[in-house]
Amino acid sequence: MKCDVWQRIGWLMLNPRATLFPYSRKVAGGRHATRYWLATICALWSAVPAGSAATLVHDFYLPMPEAQLRQTFTALESNVGTTLDSVFSVVITGEGTVIYYDQWEDGYETDIANPTQSTTQIWGDGNNSNGIPPGYTNDPPSFPAGTVLTLRNLVPLPRNPANLLFDARDRMAATKALVVSRAAWATTPGTVLAGAVEVTATVDYGTSYISPVGQDMTNALFQYVGLMVMAEQDGTSVTIDTDGPGATAPFTVALNRGESYLVNGGVKKGGSVNATKPVQVNLVIGHVGAHYASDWFTLYPTNQWSDSYVTPVGTAANGNATFVYLYNPNAAAITINYSTRVSSGSFSVPGASGVFQFQMPQNSGARFTSAGGQKFFALSTAGASPSSDAAYDWGFTLLPEDGLTTEAVVAWGPGSSDGSQNGSPVWVTPVAATRVYVDYNGDKLGPLTDPRGQRGQFRERQTRWFSVGRLRGGQRVMGREGPVERRGRRAISKPRRLPPQLRRAPGRSGFEQLDLRDHRREPEVLI
Numbered sequence: 001m002k003c004d005v006w007q008r009i010g011w012l013m014l015n016p017r018a019t020l021f022p023y024s025r026k027v028a029g030g031r032h033a034t035r036y037w038l039a040t041i042c043a044l045w046s047a048v049p050a051g052s053a054a055t056l057v058h059d060f061y062l063p064m065p066e067a068q069l070r071q072t073f074t075a076l077e078s079n080v081g082t083t084l085d086s087v088f089s090v091v092i093t094g095e096g097t098v099i100y101y102d103q104w105e106d107g108y109e110t111d112i113a114n115p116t117q118s119t120t121q122i123w124g125d126g127n128n129s130n131g132i133p134p135g136y137t138n139d140p141p142s143f144p145a146g147t148v149l150t151l152r153n154l155v156p157l158p159r160n161p162a163n164l165l166f167d168a169r170d171r172m173a174a175t176k177a178l179v180v181s182r183a184a185w186a187t188t189p190g191t192v193l194a195g196a197v198e199v200t201a202t203v204d205y206g207t208s209y210i211s212p213v214g215q216d217m218t219n220a221l222f223q224y225v226g227l228m229v230m231a232e233q234d235g236t237s238v239t240i241d242t243d244g245p246g247a248t249a250p251f252t253v254a255l256n257r258g259e260s261y262l263v264n265g266g267v268k269k270g271g272s273v274n275a276t277k278p279v280q281v282n283l284v285i286g287h288v289g290a291h292y293a294s295d296w297f298t299l300y301p302t303n304q305w306s307d308s309y310v311t312p313v314g315t316a317a318n319g320n321a322t323f324v325y326l327y328n329p330n331a332a333a334i335t336i337n338y339s340t341r342v343s344s345g346s347f348s349v350p351g352a353s354g355v356f357q358f359q360m361p362q363n364s365g366a367r368f369t370s371a372g373g374q375k376f377f378a379l380s381t382a383g384a385s386p387s388s389d390a391a392y393d394w395g396f397t398l399l400p401e402d403g404l405t406t407e408a409v410v411a412w413g414p415g416s417s418d419g420s421q422n423g424s425p426v427w428v429t430p431v432a433a434t435r436v437y438v439d440y441n442g443d444k445l446g447p448l449t450d451p452r453g454q455r456g457q458f459r460e461r462q463t464r465w466f467s468v469g470r471l472r473g474g475q476r477v478m479g480r481e482g483p484v485e486r487r488g489r490r491a492i493s494k495p496r497r498l499p500p501q502l503r504r505a506p507g508r509s510g511f512e513q514l515d516l517r518d519h520r521r522e523p524e525v526l527i
């Protein structure tokens with residue numbers, strides 16, 4: 001088994017927009033030095049009052065249908081079986097969360113908060129008769145914050161809707177914010193050909209997306225670039241232009257809610273997706289016939305693009321390169337200022353769908369900011385040296401700097417498919433000197449206490465742009481509330497769609513922003 005899959009999964013489980021990663025580095029004396037990049041800056045305190053169990057504030061359509069995933073696998077390799085091991089990991093971020101799970105196979109509920117189908121399950125209400133969460137004998141009357149539910153089963157293809165499974169297209173809604181991640185692979189050839197992504201809640205869907213990379217780029221990892229579009233509402237018209245402003249004509253597909261369309265390769269940089277109603281979009285790249293090299297990404301809609309991004313993942317200690325690809329949607333070239341642990345400087349990204357490849361230094365994170373405040377987009381491929389992209393490669397979308405949080409959660413860090421390997425690292429990136437607290441198993445017990453009174457096992461003070469590290473696999477690594485913070489921050493920028501339970505609530509819990517660039521506050525972090 002290749003460890004990159006689990007590294008990928010480890011980081012993705014941690015955060016919906018991926019804030020933290022652990023990463024390990026051997027130092028003199030044989031111990032592992034652990035250094036931290038902090039990725040995050042604001043905090044949302046869960047604000048759902050008691051008695052509002054029927055008000056569902058966070059809604060998901062589980063993306064990347066297994067049959068379409070298999071199509072991407074078979075575009076890359078020839079030995080792909082017809083059974084997929086499908087995983088959705090769910091972190092409960094607020095105590096007392098109740099989750100409603102609606103199977104797509106028998107159609108969706110008219111009102112998921114008032115289900116009429118016997119197949120719809122309700123978890124966390126203490127009532128076994130309407131559903132028991134996976135992994136439980138009895139439905140708990142209240143989930144503790146930090147609870148992880150793993151929805152994992154084998155999905156035989158072609159899909160028979162008579163068999164109800166935990167699979168893509170299912171709908172899940174909750175009374176408080178969830179963190180949801182998606183991973184999958186075919187049992188043949190196994191986890192060597194797999195991927196994982198953070199799952200976007202409907203509140204963060206958009207109507208305009210652009211692929212920052214494409215098959216017109218030379219890196220072999222872009223020999224295949226495809227994407228999946230999933231709709232939130234019936235009657236969504238999606239216009240796809242695989243080369244954006246290029247000569248290829250756009251085409252339009254019609255989707256109902258929970259339906260997914262696969263563009264099975266051929267996407268070029270600047271390829272666009274425009275929809276009449278909100279959709280989510282995932283990107284799949286791969287090196288054809290490499291045995292095995294494929295990465296998945298969650299794209300952000302263009303109205304959520306930023307002028308500044310942070311990444312915690314550097315080139316590996318063995319020299320296997322990590323690249324950042326910066327995409328410029330503007331007509332004119334833009335100047336990007338970068339800062340890493342070892343250097344700073346600037347470079348130009350050509351206009352009109354220009355892409356710049358930046359190679360990360362070893363053991364360093366980075367910040368990229370456009371000099372003129374122009375919006376751009378970026379993703380990273382790690383372990384992606386052109387000569388060895390099949391060994392460790394994985395990838396992720398860069399996190400806008402305003403999405404950084406002070407806490408994050410690893411939802412599912414199995415280490416390996418059977419839990420026997422230590423392969424679920426986490427990277428953390430501070431933008432300023434800080435101290436990071438780690439609770440390795442998320443039980444909130446340990447010898448150290450963070451500034452919020454939460455206990456953990458480890459802390460280390462670090463200066464800006466120093467890398468991170470701590471390998472910890474085969475078990476969960478988790479803190480609490482981190483991904484909620486991201487949600488809260490993003491919700492601030494989109495008040496129109498912000499559910500009341502996630503709005504600032506003066507006088508009780510609400511948003512609290514901690515700016516780690518303000519040294520006077522010296523906030524500390526639990527991961």
Ligand SMILES: [Ca+2]
Pocket residue numbers: 102103104105106107108109117119120
């Ligand atoms: Ca249903």
Ligand SMILES: [Ca+2]
Pocket residue numbers: 122123124125126127128129130131132139
């Ligand atoms: Ca129940």
Ligand SMILES: [Ca+2]
Pocket residue numbers: 103104105164165166167168170
């Ligand atoms: Ca299902």
Ligand SMILES: [Ca+2]
Pocket residue numbers: 241242243244245246247248249250
């Ligand atoms: Ca075109």
